[in-house]
Amino acid sequence: MQSPQSPIPRQSAPEPGARRADNDAGLGDALAPVIGGARRRAVRDGDRQVDTAHLLHSLLESDPAVRAAFGDGPRIARLLGYLVQRSIGYGLRWQGRVEDSGAVPVVPGAAGFSPLASAALEEARERAGRRGEQAGGTDLLAAILADPRARAIEVVRRAGIDPREVCPLIGDRPGVTEECGETGR
Template sequence: MRTRIPRQQAQWPRAQAARGADDDAGLGPELAAVVAGARRRVVRDGDRQIDTAHLLHSLLESDPEVRAAFGEGPTVARLLGYLVQRSIGYGLRWQGAVEDAGGLPAVEGAAGFSPLAAGCVERARERAARRGGGAVRGTDLLAALVADPQARAAEVLRRAGVDPRDLTGEADRSPAG
């Protein structure tokens, strides 16, 4: 029996792989792992690009500081449940679409960043630099993901009953912050 390989994986050009590695530069090992997890999800689900919701999903799964920003209670479980539903059904309305960022051009090829996600990664780098350098932390990326109300991550949060604006302050108060 043959294993089903997503179309995008078979078509993923080497140049896109190199571009993905360049985009991950300066993130540090923890955030590079978050991006790698989001990239695997994109390829597995047959999406075109890593969007902000993919990054949020990967952050919630792997970063205890990010989970702590959501406080005690069922919020993280509800968000993860919603994100899984998105990847197996709800997200189908987003497949083939690009998470828009104004007039920025789309990144071509499988597993590149959407324009908005690329901007969030850059803002997370800037936030880390303002903090005094060092690697970008998950809370830096979380703050960048929730800053734009048009981002899919913000939409996911709102649909799960979380106000994205409340998370910026929580990310700033993280234990390592």
């Protein structure tokens, strides 16, 4: 008996020498459960692609440093509550549409990450690479917060949190906070 195939399949390995923003290489062991959780959430929500809000939701569930960046318990509860609302109803407004950066053409019906989620993953990889490390949760959070067009930013704002307040709380790791929030939100 064959198992049902996910509408958002795990990406296959790239050809040697090819560069793919959708793959998990260089993201580190800490982000493996985040990527897996975001993929499952997108499938469960009926979304065509994994977007930055899926990544944020998964980060909050799995990374204590990311939760700490958002401050106290009531703020986290409000943010998680909003993310859950999005997944059970609010997200319907976004279903069928791709989170688009405008920088690359969107391929209709393509599975995988939205253009902004792909860019955030690549940015997290690059941030960590500058330190000679693999990417972690705070790298991905900083990358997500660096793009004001990200759905995750809309979710954070709707939860009553200013994304610029989160950047200094990410931590004092070099290369993480310098670029977070520099987009003039």
